[in-house]
Amino acid sequence: MSLDWIYYAISWILLAWHSAWDAIGVPVGEVLGTNWAWILAIVFLVVTVRVILFPVFVKQIKSQRAMQALQPQVKALQEKHKGDRETLQKEMMELYRKEKANPLMGCLPMFLQIPVFLGLFHVLRRLNPDRDERWKVLYGWTADQFDSASQATIFTAPIAGKFGSTAEELAKLNANGTTVKVIAGLLVLIMMLTTYLTSRQMILKTGWAEDPQQRMIQRLMLYGIPASLLISGAIFPIGVIIYWVTNNLVTLGQQQWVLRKFPPPPTPGGKPGSTATKAQPAATRGLLGRKKAVAPAPVKPAAPKVAGPKPGAKPTNPKKARPVKKQG
Numbered sequence: 001m002s003l004d005w006i007y008y009a010i011s012w013i014l015l016a017w018h019s020a021w022d023a024i025g026v027p028v029g030e031v032l033g034t035n036w037a038w039i040l041a042i043v044f045l046v047v048t049v050r051v052i053l054f055p056v057f058v059k060q061i062k063s064q065r066a067m068q069a070l071q072p073q074v075k076a077l078q079e080k081h082k083g084d085r086e087t088l089q090k091e092m093m094e095l096y097r098k099e100k101a102n103p104l105m106g107c108l109p110m111f112l113q114i115p116v117f118l119g120l121f122h123v124l125r126r127l128n129p130d131r132d133e134r135w136k137v138l139y140g141w142t143a144d145q146f147d148s149a150s151q152a153t154i155f156t157a158p159i160a161g162k163f164g165s166t167a168e169e170l171a172k173l174n175a176n177g178t179t180v181k182v183i184a185g186l187l188v189l190i191m192m193l194t195t196y197l198t199s200r201q202m203i204l205k206t207g208w209a210e211d212p213q214q215r216m217i218q219r220l221m222l223y224g225i226p227a228s229l230l231i232s233g234a235i236f237p238i239g240v241i242i243y244w245v246t247n248n249l250v251t252l253g254q255q256q257w258v259l260r261k262f263p264p265p266p267t268p269g270g271k272p273g274s275t276a277t278k279a280q281p282a283a284t285r286g287l288l289g290r291k292k293a294v295a296p297a298p299v300k301p302a303a304p305k306v307a308g309p310k311p312g313a314k315p316t317n318p319k320k321a322r323p324v325k326k327q328g
Contacts, residue, residue, distance in 0.1 A: 003118070004139070010119035011139040013048050017041040018145070033156035038149055042120075042159070042239055046246040049116050050254065056109050061258050063105035064206050067214065070099055103214060113247070117240070124149075124237040127160035130172050152239075157183035159239035180238075187241040188233035194248035196226040201252060205259045 018041040026037045050057075073095060081088040096103060123139065127150040136146035150173070152159050158173045163184035170177050199221040209215045233241065 003115075003122075006115050006119040007122055007139045010045070010116060010123055011141060013045050014041050014120075014123070015140065015145060017044045017048075018149075034154045035148075035152035035159075038152035038159060038239075039154055039242065042242050043246050045116075045120070046243055046250055049113065050247070050250050053109055053112055054254075056112060057254060058258060060105050060109055063102050064202075066099065066101040067103060067209065068206055070095060070101055071209070117243070120243055121237065121240050124160050124239040127158075127237075128172055129174075154238060154242065155179075155183055157238055159242070160237050162235060162237050163188065164234040184233075184238050184241065187238060187245060188229065188236075191233060191241050191244050191248070192226045192229045194245055194252070195229060196222065198248050198251045198255065199225070201255055202259075205255075 018037055021037040021040050026040060074092060077088060077091050077095065081091060095101075126135065126138075127146070129147060129150045131146070131150075133143060136143045141149075150158075150160060153175075156176070157180045158175045161170065161173055161175050161180040161184065163181055165173075165175075165177070165180060167177065170180060199218075203218055203222060209218060236244075
């Protein structure tokens with residue numbers, strides 16, 4: 001299956017934003033060793049994609065809220081079918097179907113962005129001033145736009161360069177190998193950190209899942225993906241890393257806004273928007289910050305019990321029991 005339609009779509013958005021910034025008067029030449037028109041075109045490619053995917057993002061948050069509300073029932077099923085994994089999975093899928101909750105919805109926005117990422121990766125990887133004319137005009141580009149993008153830099157490092165660029169590739173881009181490695185290395189570290197923070201923000205707000213599969217996905221998102229970027233980041237063009245970092249920063253802001261608008265469901269005996277502490281490992285609870293201790297309400301002393309007369313006993317008259325005061 002040809003992916004040309006993705007390359008055409010990404011190129012069109014990228015070129016449209018570059019033309020817009022160029023028309024506004026953003027410097028096309030280098031300022032601080034950076035071609036800001038092309039950098040802003042990549043940044044606003046992210047903005048465009050996130051605006052398109054915003055309804056999906058809201059659905060993701062709502063689905064996670066529904067999954068969180070089902071955690072007590074999931075836990076009950078786990079206790080009921082302990083040791084019978086097949087029956088447990090069947091019962092849980094039936095529960096999700098009945099309550100219209102989708103466990104996979106949490107990953108949907110990320111999956112929908114994969115084609116965009118691959119498209120930008122392909123478009124930037126082919127930037128090379130030595131390309132033949134017929135390669136320069138692919139996907140709606142003009143030869144001038146292609147040459148301009150091939151020479152675009154951020155702090156003198158070309159956006160088509162990468163940490164693992166060979167000496168031959170750097171020579172074609174007219175780039176300094178040390179500069180490219182320093183800029184690309186710093187951006188990869190920022191990419192890893194912001195990827196970790198986006199997952200951490202979501203988990204701290206919604207809590208760890210009771211379902212083992214969901215918790216495994218959460219751990220993969222929190223630790224696995226940022227760790228994998230240390231290796232894969234070496235083959236990403238700098239322009240792609242800029243896209244990823246920008247996307248993470250937009251995600252942090254968007255998640256903060258949506259989580260405030262759609263707070264977690266209240267837990268039994270808790271305040272609205274609070275999450276169950278039991279559902280989080282001890283290590284995670286400490287990250288949430290210490291809450292102010294609430295003093296227990298004072299307990300009223302119980303009234304003294306007055307023993308009643310024994311069954312069959314003759315009732316006594318308290319007036320007669322009093323000693324008679326003598327008249328002096």
